[in-house]
Amino acid sequence: MDIELRHLRYFVAVADELHFGRAARRLHLAQPPLSQQIRKLEEILGCQLFLRTSRAVRLTAAGEAFLERARRTLSNVQDDMQEARSIGRGEQxxxxxxxxxxxxxxxxxxxxxxxxxxxxxxxxxxxxxxxxxxxxxxxxxxxxxxxxxxxxxxxxxxxxxxLSEPYVAVLPKRHPLAASNSISAAALRDEPFVFHAPTAGTRAFEKPMSIFEEHGFRPQIVQEAPQWLTLLRLVGAGLGVTVAPACVEKIALNDVVCVRLRGVKVRSxxxxxxxxxxxxxxxxxxxxxxxxxxxxxxx
CATH class of the missing domain: 3.40.190.10 (Periplasmic binding protein-like II)
Structure with missing residues (x-):
């Protein structure tokens, strides 16, 4: 026979009260079923947990040892249940x-x-x-x-x-178009580009390329790099220009300029x-x- 959690709860209640009647009331049980379950627990364990007389109930040595373990088991189960509920709610x-x-x-x-x-x-x-x-x-x-x-x-x-963002052209600070408020994508037709590799994301690569395809050309990419900071530094060093989501302007240093692309509906x-x-x-x-x-x- 297997021990059930209710056996442990009943045992702890009797051990706390050292009185079957009070324990039964605490558990909202009648006394005879409680006594029966305690005897069943003792039968499963193969030892006596309580010494019972007409005047008193007290724990045996085995009962005292088992009480500590029963409390620990019930506490662990309660903790495990609380953890499961917390995980189920996404809190852990x-x-x-x-x-x-x-x-x-x-x-x-x-x-x-x-x-x-x-x-x-x-x-x-x-x-x-x-x-x-x-x-x-x-x-x-x-x-x-x-x-x-x-x-x-x-x-x-x-x-x-x-979040949807417009694209901007990123130019070296000394580029002839750097002082413009906005430019047409067509103005970059003959410029060398630095950009991400297509393997980083096909759609992320093709979307900005489509801006220039509307003007009949596809940029000549002379250098690839994986990070926007690297690309901006390459632009600042004069290796080419690029096109980027507008948020990239936040890391643009003083050697590059971000310029709005006029008439572009494609967004990132x-x-x-x-x-x-x-x-x-x-x-x-x-x-x-x-x-x-x-x-x-x-x-």
Whole structure:
């Protein structure tokens, strides 16, 4: 026969009261069923837990030893139940978030802080990468949430836009067009470009390229680099020009200028992604905070 939790609760109540009648009232039981369950527990253990006389009830040596263990077991079960409830509510556990570097130039870092304060027991792990790898990591289950730049629709993933930004041209400070308030994309027809590799994200690469294709040309990319800071430094050094989401202007140093592109309708989208069918509260809670944080800035 197996010991059940109710056996332990009944035993602890009798041990606390050292009186079957009072223990029964505390447990909202009749006394005979309580006595029967204590005898069953003693039968399972193969030893007597209480010495009973007409005047008193007291613990045996085995009972005293078992009482400590019974209390510990009940406490552990209660803690485990509370932890399970907390995990079920998304208040505890491990959350792995992959993000692209340009997200750090938006409100996203602030939402990370908000989430940490609201869910201090969640182990938040952040992984910086590029859009294509974040999407692959989501699909494979290596991460739970992704923050993308122009990832777009993908099989098995829920992808939703968070923030839409215009593109700007990034020029060396001494470029002839650097003093302009705005320029046409056609003005960059003969310029060498520095840009991300297509492997970092096909849609993130093709979207800005389409701006120039509308004017009948595709930029000549003379140098690739994985990070916006590197690209801006290359522009400042005179290796070429580039096109970037407007948030990149926040890290533009004094050797480059960001200029608005006139008449361009194409915009860059910062996106939230997670696996289709995702139901865990820990993911939903993070997504809600991210949406709310970005929404306040948009409004």
């Amino acid at each position: 556990g491990l959350l792995r978030v992959g993000f692209i570097s340009s997200a750090m130039l938006t409100v996203v870092p602030r939402t990370f802080g908000t989430y940490r304060r609201r869910f201090p027991k969640v182990q938040l792990q952040l992984f910086e990468s590029y859009t294509a790898l974040v999407m692959r990591s989501l699909t494979s289950g290596e991460i739970d949430v992704g923050i993308l730049r122009d990832g777009g629709p993908a099989n098995g993933l829920h992808v939703e836009p968070l 989208d910062l996106e939230l992604a997670y696996r289709e069918g995702e139901h865990r509260a820990i993911v939903k809670g993070f997504a809600e905070i991210l949406r709310s944080g970005v929404g306040r800035v948009k409004s």
